[in-house]
Amino acid sequence: MIVGAFKNAHGGATLHHMHQIVQQPYRDQYWLTIKVSLITAGVGSFLGLCIAYAMIREGTPRFLRTILTTFSGVAANFAGIPLAFAFIATLGTIGIATTFIKDHLGYDLYAHGFTIFGQTGVELTYLYFQIPLMILVIAPAIDGLRAEWREAASNLGATSWQFWRYVGIPVLLPSILGAFILLFGNSFSAYATAYGLAGNSVFLIPITIGFYYSGNVVSDPHFAQALAFGMFVVLAVMMLLYVPLQRRSARWMR
Amino acid sequence: MRRRWIAPSAVVWLVVAAAFFLIPLIATLLFSLRSIQTNKCCSGAAYSLIVHDHQFWSTIRLSFQLALETIAISLLLFVPTVYWVHLKLPRLRPVLSLMALVPFVVPPIVLVVGLLNLYKGAPSWFYDKPYGFLATAYVILAFPYMFFALDAGFRSIDLHTLTEASQSLGAGWGTTLTRVILPNIRVAALGGSFLTLAIVMGEFTIASLSAFKTFPPYIQVVNESQPYEAAALxxxxxxxxxxxxLALVLVGRGRPRPAQVAATR
Incomplete structure (x- = not known):
């Protein structure tokens, strides 16, 4: 059935549509979608890694880890329309944080070019599910980073930086890259969040597909299918990169 | 080398995390408490308006029923399948897990475009009804989460011994499955079910593009005129x-955790 869905998406698209989706403005929209995904995946991976390490490292009370993991499970699933509105309520034109910063700190975000309905706003909102996802995905890998390695390194006179440079990061790298690709796909395929937030101002490819499929003004399902096929190609490439990385990172996790 | 106290940098990162995660939630709460007339805190007007909106009840009921239907269909389909694959066809397991990755890789927006196209000729009792088309789409969406949860569950029990013991005591396949296997994988099945519930209750993309009035599209409609109510929702x-x-964590306490991430973005 799933395979059938794809055949249709492809078969329904003539070469004309395939040619069209690499033209402007769609080329820019693909690029924008990829850019947003790369940025949120990059920032999300970095922050998620730091938070996950802070959560797991020795000295941090155990209960904090339980709370944070459970919360990450919730936050990673809290997406779409409600998430978009939560951020509008926070950082929208009359949002709580916006008015607070204006009244108490004397800085008007919107007068300085910030808007939650723009690209930065979408990226900020995506981070709300990207960071928890990274925490959930990377935690087992950090668990695999054994305390003995760290002790061995320091016995041999390594500094903390040297430990990370020569042991920690190289061991974690496949997991980090794998998680990065997962986060990329996660953000690349997001529709509802961006739709709720910036349906009319940030033209990500999923938004355009939704627009062409159900659009009140123009409706061209075949073209939507061609655009969807383009997305699928990008994700398939990412998946091909993911599988070998996954295999490699599994080696250290026992 | 062993630390007795939490590291300072860890404190900084955890505080950053707490701020980033909690501020939007607190702000949403405060926003939803603003009064519609004065735009000031605090009034429960937004909440009372929601409770008295019959659309709220009808959409949330529809979403909930869809969630239950999806869970029921998924369990009926996947429990026997995964059981059989583990018992008799272990070589098919990698194939199945590869298939389970497909809904992961395919964005919902692409899935809905493909499905709408595929079922265009289907009879209207299926295509025009949420219980037909939408539930089918959600079963596909829930497949990976159900599969990985069940797969982990079946792997943690001794399937062959249980099946043989049950059969040498004279049980048929049906009895074995419902009275012996099912109680043993209850935690996994419940875990998958709660994840599915969370997915279906929040799913916007497919419902909105196929024009069904479930809960998330209702929030979207409300937001166009009543931002405070939208925040409350x-x-x-x-x-x-x-x-x-929370239910997922509670049922799975002390056992290997099932997957915790569902995608409804």
Missing amino acids: SLLSFLIVWAAM
């Missing part, structure tokens, strides 16, 4: 996910 939606995840 967003908070409610967060609580639903929170409840589902």
Whole structure:
């Protein structure tokens, strides 16, 4: 059935549509979608890694880890329309944080070019599910980073930086890259969040597909299918990169 | 080398995390409490308006029924399948897990475009009804989460011994499955079910593109005219996910955790 869905998406698209989706403005929209995904995946991976390490490292009370993991499970699933509105309520034109910063700190975000309905706003909102996802995905890998390695390194006179440079990061790298690709796909395929937030101002490819499929003004399902096929190609490439990385990172996790 | 106290940098990162995660939630709560007339805190008007809106009840009921239907169909389909594959066809397991990755890789927006196209000729009792088309789409969406949860469950029990013991005591396949296997994988099945509940209650993309009035599209409609109510509904939606995840953690306490991430973006 799933395979059938794809055949249709492809078969329904003539070469004309395939040619069209690499033209402007769609080329820019693909690029924008990829850019947003790369940025949120990059920032999300970095922050998620730091938070996950802070959560797991020795000295941090155990209960904090339980709370944070459970919360990450919730936050990673809290997406779409409600998430978009939560951020509008926070950082929208009359949002709580916006008015607070204006009244108490004397800085008007919107007068300085910030808007939650723009690209930065979408990226900020995506981070709300990207960071928890990274925490959930990377935690087992950090668990695999054994305390003995760290002790061995320091016995041999390594500094903390040297430990990370020569042991920690190289061991974690496949997991980090794998998680990065997962986060990329996660953000690349997001529709509802961006739709709720910036349906009319940030033209990500999923938004355009939704627009062409159900659009009140123009409706061209075949073209939507061609655009969807383009997305699928990008994700398939990412998946091909993911599988070998996954295999490699599994080696250290026992 | 062993630390007795939490490291300072860890404190900084955890505080950053807490701020980033909690501020939007607190802000949403405060926003939803603003009064419609004065735009000031605090009034429960947004909440009372929601409770008296019959659309709220009808959409949330539809979403909930869809969630239950999806869970029922998924369990009926996947429990026997995964059982059989583990028991008789272990070589098919990698194939199945590869198939389970497909809904992961395919964005919902692409899935809905493909499905709408595929079922265009289907009879209208299926295509025009949420219980037909939408539930089918959600079963596909829930497949990976159900599969990985069940797969982990079946792997942690001694399937062959249980099946043989049950059969040498004279049980048929049906009895074995419902009275011996099912109680043993209950935690996994419940875990998958709660994840599915969270997915279906929050799913917007497919419902909106196929023009069904479930809960998330209702929030979107409300937001166009009543931002404070939309904030209240967003908070409610967060609580639903929170409840589902809490249930997931509680049923799975002390056992290997099932996958915790569902995608409804």
